[in-house]
Amino acid sequence: MLTLLCENRSFGGLHRRYRHTSAVLGCEMSLAVYLPPQALSGAAVPALWWLSGLTCTEETFMQKAGAQRLAASLGLALVAPDTSPRGPQVPTDPDGAWDFGHGAGFYLDASEAPWATHYRMHTYVVRELPDLLEAELPLNGRHGISGHSMGGHGALVCALRNPGRYLSVSAFAPITRPSTCPWGEKAFSRYLGSDPSPWAAWDATLLIPGALERLPLLVDQGSADPFLEDQLRPGELAAAAEAAGHPLQLRYQESYDHSYYFIASFIDDHLRHHAAALLV
């Protein structure tokens, strides 16, 4: 059951923050939803899910991306979950690192103690939260998914692992090959264990060859992103997509970095990409 925390009128629709108890994660979670004007006048609308990056919360995208203007015009709901389980009972990085634990759930289901109890963001995002929102909000069951950095990884993996679940997918500066980049290695070796064999099931580049559905991928990547070479490596995703015949539009945006100014600059393109699949 959703408990309303706050509500703001926005572009004729409503931005809301909710809190609820997640059985999957074993903690209280906050999330943010934007309902376009169409949803306030009786229509059920499609939902674009947004998965945020490291250190972000459910508030970041809603405050900084400038997505609500066009979402209102198109009639798309926006859904922004938090980036990890939270709370005093949820273990986190013992050194307080910003790239593991709280704020860094990597949208996977952990298999290793002590993480496996709470860190099940994949099931939360793909199953529990959609079921809850569809029961309580005017959504029509049509879902797209996007995200940024760690959340771009999450969006690609959610779509590739769950054929039929999403009608559209895109990503901004995604971690495309987490099995072999520092952020991913740190997270996967703890959440999934030091044996890397199960890591492939959470790595977009490695999921491409066996994907059961060839959902077109739209990926924007800033050419001046400081994480491009060490962490993000979209070239490996592109090579895998080309080899598998998986449709991918990878756009390098000249001089753009990793910030929400980059996201805001191109979010309208992504909204239209999703709207083309979600609105019938």
Place this chain on the structure above:
Amino acid sequence: MLTLLCENRSFGGLHRRYRHTSAVLGCEMSLAVYLPPQALSGAAVPALWWLSGLTCTEETFMQKAGAQRLAASLGLALVAPDTSPRGPQVPTDPDGAWDFGHGAGFYLDASEAPWATHYRMHTYVVRELPDLLEAELPLNGRHGISGHSMGGHGALVCALRNPGRYLSVSAFAPITRPSTCPWGEKAFSRYLGSDPSPWAAWDATLLIPGALERLPLLVDQGSADPFLEDQLRPGELAAAAEAAGHPLQLRYQESYDHSYYFIASFIDDHLRHHAAALLV
């Protein structure tokens, strides 16, 4: 001299944060500037100044208002100063209140000790900072001014006190009658002294009758703003404008509150209002 702190490509232009030493304020100040694409290809462009509200910094508007998309298209620079002098040498509220001192400079020139030494935001915003930016950035000397809440008060007062300085002015949910509202009384009685006679020179509603220039005012106010009755009171501004024959478009926006979601929803209207005066 401006020192560049960071730079982000945004909508084909550049968002930048600078730091500089303010002689007027006697401290180091940060500010944010958005330069539209036109300014990067050799053109000098007009500037829309944005004065933020209580507790905000130079970052708030740039991150949350969604203004850069249309500013890029129109060819307007955006300038966002901080909301007060800052630093260990700058006195602030002894109880750490959020509505006085740091983050709450009220865009006036204080007359009372210990505030008068540093709290000279009016002269900083109207003279020192424009002179500096015009010397170092591709600006063409045409200025508009807007702001939110305390900054909406600041925008109206800056325009009303300095005929000819600004070609356009607007405000979101401004404090229109600071002399008689709790936020204003607290700030004015300290910055300007307990004798209220000099307060009128910093009160938009009281400046209207004697204004030497009838610059049209555009004011948006959310009808669900929790501060509407106690602090903002645009009805008093409207009465003064009507009595003086000062052009004012006061729009009550149904169900909107005091947040940046409200600002984002109507910022495009304000950008167009300013562009009509600033672009020739």
